[in-house]
Amino acid sequence: MKTILTFDIGGTNIRAGLFSEESIKPLYTKKIKTSGQNRSPLENILFLIEEILTQYPTLAAISMAVPGSVDNKNGVVIKAPNVGGWKNIPLRQIVQEKFGFVPFIENDASMAAYGEWKHGAGRNHSYILYITISTGVGGAVIDNGHLLTGFRGLGTEKGHMTIVDDGPLCSCGKRGHLEALASGPAIAAYVRQKMAEGFPTMLPSDPAPTAETIAKAAKQGDALSIDAFHRAGHYLGVGFANYLHLFNPSCIILGGGVSFSGDLLYQPFYESLKEHVMSEEYLVGLEINYAQLGDEAGLIGAYQWSLDNL
């Protein structure tokens, strides 16, 4: 039986999944710390491949999802700041030279979107906008079954879209991006700033509030916390109206921890979306779903991607 080895490489953990060609249920999974065992992220990946190869020598393909800018034509990770500061890592070449496989190297949001499309919240759709809202805001788009990547694979920075010219500082160093206004850290930064200005809240200042503790406080009626989610929802509505005008999907899939804040975020988001969309036609037939594959989305997507492109 031929098998496909997939990796979802994250800033904290590296997840590996081994699939047969018949099922999206992995035969074997493993999760290790990205920089654990006194090894670099790259050493850990190579170590895992070696270990799994000794147990399952009949690999057909290796497929990797990487959190950053990936030149998918050449298999080079141009920038993955969360993975040991990776910059211009010729990952395909390294794996190929060591193991003889030419691995697929793709952006993680693209692979999660691909997985959700084929096996999750996007089944029965061909026009999908997948957006993940957590520490960052990322995503991918599928148009008539075609996964957009861009010339060098860099067209995946969906959250780095200015919607407030000269607005708050973003993690990338630029200003006013959707990520700087509606990600988990953006929600927390807003609350901390308001607390520093003396706004009353039930939240303690130490430990500093996070999107999670703010969501809890909001559900208990804390006005500042509710306001923070309303503000994030407002900006998400502005940003998603942009996405709808640019991509006109039939299905939006929301992933990432912040998305799962329920009505607290969803209601102001959807109100704002309706307000900012230039025509109701964009909402006709539009499904908005939560992601269904959870932490497995990247692995399942990387698996399906390699199957479809072998």
Next chain:
Amino acid sequence: MKTILTFDIGGTNIRAGLFSEESIKPLYTKKIKTSGQNRSPLENILFLIEEILTQYPTLAAISMAVPGSVDNKNGVVIKAPNVGGWKNIPLRQIVQEKFGFVPFIENDASMAAYGEWKHGAGRNHSYILYITISTGVGGAVIDNGHLLTGFRGLGTEKGHMTIVDDGPLCSCGKRGHLEALASGPAIAAYVRQKMAEGFPTMLPSDPAPTAETIAKAAKQGDALSIDAFHRAGHYLGVGFANYLHLFNPSCIILGGGVSFSGDLLYQPFYESLKEHVMSEEYLVGLEINYAQLGDEAGLIGAYQWSLDNL
């Protein structure tokens, strides 16, 4: 010899072009006023088809580029405000019932982009961002040879992207869109507002300045006019940085009258683009070209599109 009849339907003129299957040089062209001869735009289109059919009875296809939101699956023009206020016009069905042809109905910016890709400024590229800046800001994207349309063909409103939340009013009724900040009318509105505030300028207030007269004054050193193009260039840089992050093209094609203002607009635009792009990687290998097919782009694109999709 089989022929393809194409239409580029505009708010002012309807252009028709008849092509053989062998060449992008039309055998025959005709331009009439969209609402001329006391006929409605639709009547004029049907009249033109009839007239051309009597001369060239061996048509293989009819292909139409429409300035608005087009449901290209069903051939329905959802909204084309400039064409006699068209709303939900089943153009495909009407033409089919009258002439027996099933015409291609597509958005005009998409067809112009397709033409420029196959025969103009985008040859040798597979990842193209085509943006036209004139009365409005519109455009289309080609990703790895795939023309993006969106679920109902509405994903072409590239200029209706908020970059200044709650910014100036746009033609569509929403606020802060790129079109409201950098189109011809946006440039003129800014100058008129500054004149009303008493800013000195060589421009007369009657007739009211237009993007064209402002460009002329700027080239003669008029400070307010130069400022107006700097401002538009700034916002174009912000907007195009968004496009690069979302689409990562290898080729930008600039069309439309405002684009052709030369360095007056291009310099502040490119400065702003460099400033707002989150990584120089987006500029690596990026060509920025002016459109080459002029007024013929839509016809040539509609011709090539029907050839490729027959």
